[in-house]
Amino acid sequence: MRILLLLIIWGFTVSIMPEPNVRPVFGVRVSIGANSQINTYVCCLNNGRVLSQKKIMDEKSFIKIVSGQWPSIYNPKRINYFEENNIDCGIAKDPETLIETTYCIPFDSLWKIRFATYPFNTRIEEGWSNKLHKPSLKQEKYLYDRYNVGEVDANFFMDSSFWRILHDVTDNDWIRSYKALRD
Numbered sequence: 490m491r492i493l494l495l496l497i498i499w500g501f502t503v504s505i506m507p508e509p510n511v512r513p514v515f516g517v518r519v520s521i522g523a524n525s526q527i528n529t530y531v532c533c534l535n536n537g538r539v540l541s542q543k544k545i546m547d548e549k550s551f552i553k554i555v556s557g558q559w560p561s562i563y564n565p566k567r568i569n570y571f572e573e574n575n576i577d578c579g580i581a582k583d584p585e586t587l588i589e590t591t592y593c594i595p596f597d598s599l600w601k602i603r604f605a606t607y608p609f610n611t612r613i614e615e616g617w618s619n620k621l622h623k624p625s626l627k628q629e630k631y632l633y634d635r636y637n638v639g640e641v642d643a644n645f646f647m648d649s650s651f652w653r654i655l656h657d658v659t660d661n662d663w664i665r666s667y668k669a670l671r672d
Contacts, residue, residue: 511536513563515555515570516651517596519603520642527600527608531645532563552578552591574652577659595655602632602658602667603641617668627670 511534518529530551533540542562546554553559556579557567564570571578571593578593600608601616603623619625624632624641632638636650646654657663 513570514540514648515551515563516645516647517599517654518642518645519599521608525609528596529645531647532561533647534563535648548593548596549591552593553580556580574655576652576655578655595658598658599654602628602654617664619668619671625670625672627672628667631667631670 514533514535516531516533518531519527520529521527522529526547528548530546530548532542532544532546532551532554534542544563550559552571554561554564555570556572557564557569558580560567569579576593576595578595579591580589581592582589601618603618604616605618605621606616607614608622619628623629629639629641632641636646636654638644638646638650645651657667
């Protein structure tokens with residue numbers, strides 16, 4: 490009898506408790522990782538308490554999921570989050586070959602936050618960092634204050650910070666201000 494009463498109370502309690510509002514969280518870390526990739530991309534689910542279902546992925550897969558091109562647990566409604574956040578990223582189809590390719594203008598500039606020059610010998614290009622392989626102390630403090638990123642090569646720009654950094658790296662005024670942060 491007690492067990493039946495406990496089951497009824499448990500069932501009633503569970504039925505009136507709202508399900509947690511699960512939402513996707515996307516992020517990027519600027520650090521040389523697997524396969525000599527400069528950026529590492531992550532998708533998670535946030536249930537209001539913790540981030541779960543963390544998955545590291547390559548740039549192409551990440552763009553396809555975040556743009557809604559591919560169905561996934563991180564984007565089951567196939568929303569184009571890039572479009573929602575006014576970020577120039579997505580899938581382009583060549584009109585002649587009909588081959589689809591991914592693109593993301595801001596992703597191509599993220600390395601500049603961390604490096605003074607492009608970290609591989611494949612191209613000669615200058616970054617925005619005031620030190621060779623990491624931001625200056627003032628730049629690091631700025632990244633922490635604005636994006637909650639303590640170490641650019643160890644922490645991810647997550648959630649709203651992810652969208653903010655993608656906007657910022659395409660803003661010429663932001664770039665000038667970031668480069669001017671010298672010790």
